[in-house]
Amino acid sequence: MHKKLLIPGPTEVSKQVLEEQNRPLIGHREKEFATLYGGITDKLTNFFQLTPDIKPTITTSSGTLWFDIIGRSIVKQKALACVNGAFSKRAAQTLQACGKETDILEVEMGKAIKPDMITEKLENEKYDTVTICHNETSTGVRSPIKEIAQTIRKNYPDVIIAVDAVSSLAGDKLIPSEIGCDLLFASTQKCFALPPGLTIGLVTDRAIERAKTVPNRGAYTDLVDIFEFEKKHQTPFTPNISLLYALNKRMDLLLDETYDKIYQRHIDMATYTQTWAKKHFTMFPEPGYESITVSCINNTQNKDIKALNQQLAEKGYLISAGYGALADKTFRIGHMGEWRLEDIKQVINLIDEIWEIK
Numbered sequence: 152m153h154k155k156l157l158i159p160g161p162t163e164v165s166k167q168v169l170e171e172q173n174r175p176l177i178g179h180r181e182k183e184f185a186t187l188y189g190g191i192t193d194k195l196t197n198f199f200q201l202t203p204d205i206k207p208t209i210t211t212s213s214g215t216l217w218f219d220i221i222g223r224s225i226v227k228q229k230a231l232a233c234v235n236g237a238f239s240k241r242a243a244q245t246l247q248a249c250g251k252e253t254d255i256l257e258v259e260m261g262k263a264i265k266p267d268m269i270t271e272k273l274e275n276e277k278y279d280t281v282t283i284c285h286n287e288t289s290t291g292v293r294s295p296i297k298e299i300a301q302t303i304r305k306n307y308p309d310v311i312i313a314v315d316a317v318s319s320l321a322g323d324k325l326i327p328s329e330i331g332c333d334l335l336f337a338s339t340q341k342c343f344a345l346p347p348g349l350t351i352g353l354v355t356d357r358a359i360e361r362a363k364t365v366p367n368r369g370a371y372t373d374l375v376d377i378f379e380f381e382k383k384h385q386t387p388f389t390p391n392i393s394l395l396y397a398l399n400k401r402m403d404l405l406l407d408e409t410y411d412k413i414y415q416r417h418i419d420m421a422t423y424t425q426t427w428a429k430k431h432f433t434m435f436p437e438p439g440y441e442s443i444t445v446s447c448i449n450n451t452q453n454k455d456i457k458a459l460n461q462q463l464a465e466k467g468y469l470i471s472a473g474y475g476a477l478a479d480k481t482f483r484i485g486h487m488g489e490w491r492l493e494d495i496k497q498v499i500n501l502i503d504e505i506w507e508i509k
């Protein structure tokens with residue numbers, strides 16, 4: 152039996168979106184492709200209310216490629232990487248693996264990054280790039296990205312602000328021009344409710360101008376090259392055309408539902424899950440900074456999550472254990488993508504039955 156995925160990626164994909172991938176292939180240098188691709192980037196522009204100085208692109212890759220893109224094409228002299236969990240740590244390590252000098256601002260797991268922490272670092276050292284994870288999937292923490300970006304922009308206007316929004320974009324409401332960031336990216340297997348394999352990047356002209364001054368950008372990670380091809384509604388290398396068909400369809404569905412309603416749906420699912428969690432357990436994130444796409448719950452009752460998942464599997468569902476070091480201490484319920492409140496209620500009812508909690 153298929154287990155429906157309430158994990159923080161990959162998430163459930165609807166049949167109609169999956170089936171879009173069965174279309175015959177087209178040449179990626181043909182006019183037909185430019186029409187498909189340009190249509191998708193127009194829809195992204197519309198959905199994310201992109202201003203003319205912010206451009207969308209789609210890479211055939213998972214989200215992690217963008218850590219490399221930042222390391223290769225954005226960081227010039229020195230970066231500040233904010234770390235509050237496993238994914239933001241991966242970002243920091245990737246910048247270093249690209250040979251870029253990187254200082255780390257680390258806070259305890261479960262805590263959010265706050266504007267004054269970054270200001271303190273920027274006051275004492277010159278950084279050209281700051282990386283932040285908006286929604287730390289490993290801890291379920293959502294950092295106040297708008298406040299952070301506005302503080303940096305106001306006091307350090309030359310700093311490029313790069314945001315990992317992999318597990319929040321298109322679920323949580325993020326409008327790049329309102330946030331005031333330079334680069335924001337998300338892979339398709341999370342809130343976009345598509346199979347893995349594509350990543351959406353929203354990038355300011357400022358960031359592209361910066362990239363032009365950074366040497367050794369590599370090939371697949373060359374942001375300048377990516378946006379040169381964008382002008383022709385193409386990608387530098389052969390993209391996953393089948394998945395682009397699925398994304399095209401998914402963008403229609405997202406636009407039909409509207410970003411405000413999608414955002415509200417995610418708030419409703421998170422509120423329900425977290426109200427339940429607080430009644431029987433406690434939340435892992437510091438209060439007020441809980442993600443609306445994934446709930447990370449302290450396993451205060453020492454429940455056997457593996458056994459729970461075995462029983463849930465019989466009903467056709469899968470939830471997530473804690474990430475890495477938090478494996479047994481926490482468990483996570485992903486409520487992102489196409490899920491609705493009624494589905495979440497149903498799954499939580501099942502958990503109540505299995506654990507015999509009232």
Ligand SMILES: *Cc1c(COP(=O)(O)O)cnc(C)c1O
Nearest residue numbers: 213214215238286288317318338
């Ligand atoms: C899943 C995730 C990633 C990694 O994305 P991939 O598409 O698996 O490479 C990075 N950051 C966050 C916050 C994530 O949730």
